[in-house]
Amino acid sequence: MKLSFCVNNRPVQLETDPDRRLLDILREDLSLTGTKEGCAEGECGACTVLLDGEAVHSCLTLAIQLGGRHVVTIEGLSETGELDVLQKAFVEEIAVQCGFCTTGMIMSAKALLLKNPAPTKEEIRVALSGNICRCSGYVQIVRAVDRAAHELREVAYGKPDAKNTG
């Protein structure tokens, strides 16, 4: 099938099989290897990307579902060469150990912050409930997302707020 869709704000046209996974299109056809393959059956969240702004598993998304849609991968967050606020927060909070789950975590967090700029700690945990980390633990990860949310709000409103007490 002929597939036309958008990846990281760029139009992409491919001749591909309708049952080719988005994960394989990204990693093998477009060389966007930041998206990781973990369990390959929608359990671990390592392959999470944004599809029209929503977090989805790229391992469970097929080419036939992609026509006309917009995919954002981890590479799309730092296209200007500067890290996204979320990426910086993960570094600052040392929310990374082996790093394999990190891109999926960040994309799930991105989907959350796009919809909810002031999440509680509980809302962060729910948003990340589909992402499994088996080495660093979740404390620093939740803290990093919370930090990014605060920093984004400071940029937007110019002052810290007291809402987010989780």
Place this chain on the structure above:
Amino acid sequence: MESLTPKTLDELTEALAQATSGSRIIAGGTDLVIQMQRGQTEPDLLIYPGQIPELRTILLQKDKLHVGAMVTMQELTAALQSIPEFCAISDAASGVGTPQIRSKATIVGNLCNASPAGDMLPIGKLYDLKLKIVSKDGTMSLIPIDQFILGPRKNALQIGQAVVGLTINRKRWVGYVSAFRKIGFREYVSIAREGMGALVKRLPDGMIQDARLTLGAVATTPIRIPEAEVLMAGRVLDENLLREVAAITARTIHNNCRPANRLYKTEAAQGLVADLFDLLRKRT
């Protein structure tokens, strides 16, 4: 593998005319893709109806609710969570899988997949929902949930047919409050070991006028608990009623589930009913 991505209902019927027994319709794909990856199904033709606007629509009217076949769990949760008679639907939809699953998985796909553990099966039975089905000759028909779910992973769709949406008679449930709870191995990301839905209509003094209860993940298809429903009428949602309903629910589960699961599922019924009553009380 051939593929078709119809953009209108007419194009969908044209696509269905090409379908064989090996063809599959893909909605969110959260079940089908796994089956395909495992080699459990190898479709000759894959039809994706996600670009048909009518299938992405939620229509909430005074007398009915219509949900298109491509509406996701997440969209459904957001649309219905503040409507008392439909809270059970958002409870169930918001508990399916993970955020990544809920942003793609559809209520109609969950029903079509007909897994005994599917959270939308007891919901379907709770509301007597009907599925709107289109055939390859363009005719539309409505099939009640009981005639649609035939058994584990078996639905009534025939070759050349597709579900385009579902409809619930809202008028029937105005004035009711509703809730759904499930028990799994953990709070999030869990597949139901037991799920229970409730619709309750109360008078201003709290007395129950009418109640309906359904159980999922117990038998191969969802079941009602008529004995408890009758018992609840004329009572209030107090601890005595909770104990009696829990006992009947436990007995119903005992009589309907596989022997291997009987002990655990019967015991768990107590907590499930208590959780459900909690939710119903909060939603007065």
